[in-house]
Amino acid sequence: MPAELSAEPSTEESSEPSRHRPSPAAGTMRAAVRERYGSADVVHVADVPRPLPRRGEVLVEVRAAGLDRGTVHLMTGLPLLGRLAFGLRRPRNPVLGMELAGTVVAVGPDVTRFVAGDEVYGAGRGSFAELAVASEKQLARKPANLSFAQAAIVPVSGCTALQALDLARAGADQDVLVTGASGGVGSFAAQLARARGARVTGVASTAKTDLVAAWGVEPLDRGTQDWADGARRWDVVLDVAGNPPVSSLRRALTPGGTAVIVGGEEGGRLTGGLGRQLSALAVSPFVRERLAVVLGVTRAADLDRLAALLEAGDVVPALDRTYPLAEAADAVRALEAGAVRGKVAVVP
Ligand SMILES: NC(=O)c1ccc[n+]([C@@H]2O[C@H](COP(=O)([O-])OP(=O)(O)OC[C@H]3O[C@@H](n4cnc5c(N)ncnc54)[C@H](OP(=O)(O)O)[C@@H]3O)[C@@H](O)[C@H]2O)c1
Incomplete structure (x- = not known):
């Protein structure tokens, strides 16, 4: 049974250091x-x-x-x-x-x-x-x-990363590239892909490559390397940062590979790069690569899935x-x- 609705805050003692607590009287x-x-x-x-x-x-x-x-x-x-x-x-x-x-x-x-x-x-x-x-x-x-x-x-970053990997159908024995791997969504996406048994490459700035490497992910230093130069291809690209053109995403994919656009800053004041996402969706049916866009939702079922992985130590x-x-x-x-x-x- 749910507890009866009350606006009173909990008075239970916390195991964490003492902190300011809301005053019930003040409202x-x-x-x-x-x-x-x-x-x-x-x-x-x-x-x-x-x-x-x-x-x-x-x-x-x-x-x-x-x-x-x-x-x-x-x-x-x-x-x-x-x-x-x-x-x-x-x-x-x-x-x-x-x-x-x-x-x-x-x-x-x-x-x-x-x-x-x-x-x-x-x-x-x-x-x-x-x-x-x-x-x-x-x-x-x-x-x-x-x-x-x-x-x-x-919650927000982890659920988005999980849903992006689901959409990409990322799994074991795949090569997965995660851009923005040192950030919020990317740090979860890279670790979650590793937990699925994928070989993961994580794009990060020079100063953060060590963070990415600590998860068993191969770092790719965006200061010195261009992942989209066509020299290397991945089965899955999770496009979290940098707003690369759709042509770059396609160039980085194996034939039949999947790119999932998550986001990226500097996409413009009006729509934040929505045009790039729409063009990826428009192009996808006509090219051999699959191009998709994720709109992350924080939902209980995915938080439970993440909790199991976090409690197992597969993701930190x-x-x-x-x-x-x-x-x-x-x-x-x-x-x-x-x-x-x-x-x-x-x-x-
Ligand atoms: N689709 C959705 O539902 C959804 C959900 C959450 C977030 N998002 C969007 O996804 C994007 C990432 O979110 P986030 O929370 O992960 O952000 P974040 O914590 O700021 O991480 C982004 C990472 O991108 C890297 N970066 C910065 N500038 C870059 C550039 N020019 N080229 C390549 N990488 C660059 C940074 O790492 P380095 O300095 O190491 O390169 C940074 O750690 C944002 O645009 C956000 O709005 C979308």
């Missing part, structure tokens, strides 16, 4: 917010109303929140196309952040899988805060062997470091500067 909580779209300079800590779980939703005391690229897009409001969903003139939800790991405080009506006190991970609305609500469908039990910070960097979250909530803007600046190895987490 507010601390959060990293932005009232308008802009650079990391618009992000600041403020007291905001505590969220309440609606039907099918869970209220989570956030113990750590992952910083993913999508959160940066929601901060800047770029590409502009995204504002249709998240607020045209200003963000509808001022609280930043999606990925989270924490403890269930209360559940809304019709929630069947969780009760207060459960340790969970997944995606919520506004996770850079002491409390966040998440759909039950986007939460799963936190892998027991991970810290909250490690678990918090998994590449947690660079954590930032306190008050330094959330610095975490974003580090990501934008390319200074993050893997991912970072914000701890309220």
Whole structure:
């Protein structure tokens, strides 16, 4: 049976160091917010109303929140196309952040899988805060062997990587190339492909090739090597970073090979490179390579699949470091500067 809906935060003692906890009386909580779209300079800590779980939703005391690229897009409001969903003139939800790991405080009506006190991970609305609500469908039990910070960097990046590999039908004895392998999606994609028995090449900048090599992945230094020069071909290319033209993806594939476009920055202010993805889909039926596009969704079933792999040690979250909530803007600046190895987490 689900715990009765209550806005009261958990009073259970934590095994982690003491930290600020929301005051039940205040009705507010601390959060990293932005009232308008802009650079990391618009992000600041403020007291905001505590969220309440609606039907099918869970209220989570956030113990750590992952910083993913999508959160940066929601901060800047770029590409502009995204504002249709998240607020045209200003963000509808001022609280930043999606990925989270924490403890269930209360559940809304019709929630069947969780009760207060459960340790969970997944995606919520506004996770850079002491409390966040998440759909039950986007939460799963936190892998027991991970810290909250490690678990918090998994949900969006890990599910996207898993779904990209599924779409590519990547498996054992295949040669798989992952671009952006040292980043959020790429770090999971490279390790997940290795766990499937594939031979994996991971593209990274010179300073991060050691990170990629540590997973048993062959690093390809993008500072000195061009993976798309046609000298070498892979059965699967996961295109996570760099916005290569569709012709480059095709040149890097074996006949009948599959490229899955995940994303890439610098795709333009309006659509963020949607045109490249649409042209890949348009060309695919007429060429010998298969070209596909993934739209990652954080869902419970895939979080459970990831948890099994994480608990088996087949995949280890590449947690660079954590930032306190008050330094959330610095975490974003580090990501934008390319200074993050893997991912970072914000701890309220
Ligand atoms: N389709 C979806 O559902 C979905 C889901 C999540 C993310 N995305 C998108 O996928 C992309 C990657 O997301 P992420 O969270 O993995 O980002 P990330 O953590 O910033 O990782 C991207 C990596 O790309 C590398 N990189 C930077 N500039 C590059 C360039 N010019 N050429 C090649 N590599 C470059 C960087 O590593 P090095 O410095 O080592 O090269 C960086 O670690 C983003 O555009 C994001 O919006 C899409």
